[in-house]
Amino acid sequence: MRSWLRLGVLRMAVVCGMLASASAFGQDQPLHGDPVHGKAISYTCLGCHGIQGYRNAYPNYSVPKLEGQHPEYLVAALQGYRSGERSHITMHSQASSLSDQDIADIAVFFAGKPLQPGTHAATAPAPPQAAAICVACHGTDGVAIVAQYPTLAGQHEDYLTRAIEEYKTGARKNPVMAQMAAPLKDADVEQISEFYSQLTPSLHTEERPYTRLTVGR
Numbered sequence: 689m690r691s692w693l694r695l696g697v698l699r700m701a702v703v704c705g706m707l708a709s710a711s712a713f714g715q716d717q718p719l720h721g722d723p724v725h726g727k728a729i730s731y732t733c734l735g736c737h738g739i740q741g742y743r744n745a746y747p748n749y750s751v752p753k754l755e756g757q758h759p760e761y762l763v764a765a766l767q768g769y770r771s772g773e774r775s776h777i778t779m780h781s782q783a784s785s786l787s788d789q790d791i792a793d794i795a796v797f798f799a800g801k802p803l804q805p806g807t808h809a810a811t812a813p814a815p816p817q818a819a820a821i822c823v824a825c826h827g828t829d830g831v832a833i834v835a836q837y838p839t840l841a842g843q844h845e846d847y848l849t850r851a852i853e854e855y856k857t858g859a860r861k862n863p864v865m866a867q868m869a870a871p872l873k874d875a876d877v878e879q880i881s882e883f884y885s886q887l888t889p890s891l892h893t894e895e896r897p898y899t900r901l902t903v904g905r
Contacts, residue, residue: 718760718763718792719788719789719792720792721759721792721793721794721795721796721797722792722793722796723793723796723797724797725793726792726793726794726795726796726797726798727797729790729793729794730794730797730798732782733782733794733798734894734896735896736751736778737751737752737754737798737893737894738893738894738895738896739751739893739896740893740895747850749844749846749847749849749850750844750846750847751844751847752843752844752847752891753842753843753844753890753891753892753893754798754799754891754893754894755798755799755800755891755892755893755894756799756800756801756802756803756839756841756842756889756890756891756892757798757799757802757803757838757839757891758799758802758832758835758836758837758838758839759792759795759796759798759799759802759835760795760835760836761832761835761836761837761838761839762794762795762798762799763791763792763795764836765838766783766786766791766794766795767783767791768860768861769782769783770783770784770786770791773860773861774854774859774860774861775854775859775860797894798894800892800894802835802839803831803839803841803889803891804831805827805829805831805832805833806827806829806831806833807829807831807889808829808831808888808889809827809828809829811829812828812829812830812887813883813887815828815883816879816880816883817879818872818875818876818877818879818880819879819880819883819884821868822868822880822884825837825864826838826839826840826884827839827841829841829887830842830843830884830887830890839891840884840885840887841884841887841888841889841890841891842884842885842886842887842888842889842890842891842892843884843885843890843891844885845881845882845885846881848880848881848884848885849877849878849881852869852872852877852880852881853869853877855868855869856869856870856872
């Protein structure tokens, strides 16, 4: 069993590396994000992503934490919502009006100081069997080893569950994740989501600089 898992992890690591290389080769020089401008145009984003414990409605699940994420991944996610590769009405509406430069600026603002891969790998707990193959891309400490993939450490458990379900149903279109998510049972998804949500250091929620109740205080 252990040798099978090691082989699966090795295969996934090769796939991650190939996809990352192909993505980098097929794109123009990445835009340099300006966090100051990103903050200035993120006021609507902070309405959901700047509130601790804020939840998406219908279906109901926690809005993801973004601070500490790789900005390259946030760029890819926003582009996916803009193009419709990710299915979410509000996010598509928000992203559809953004230019590539706007997306780069917003991504670098929300990412803040990204968590670094491998920093706490030696002290991270062993993943459950269901998550053993995930570490090839998402790291043993939950920090993605490739910037185009999401860091999962400390992310909301219910959000991770929702994301996996969307890969299974095709609401998120990603050939690798669709293949990985397809055979997962509900118990497997629960194990994976619980494991990654409890890892530290973790992602955080970017706090809004002010609210209607705090202005003028």
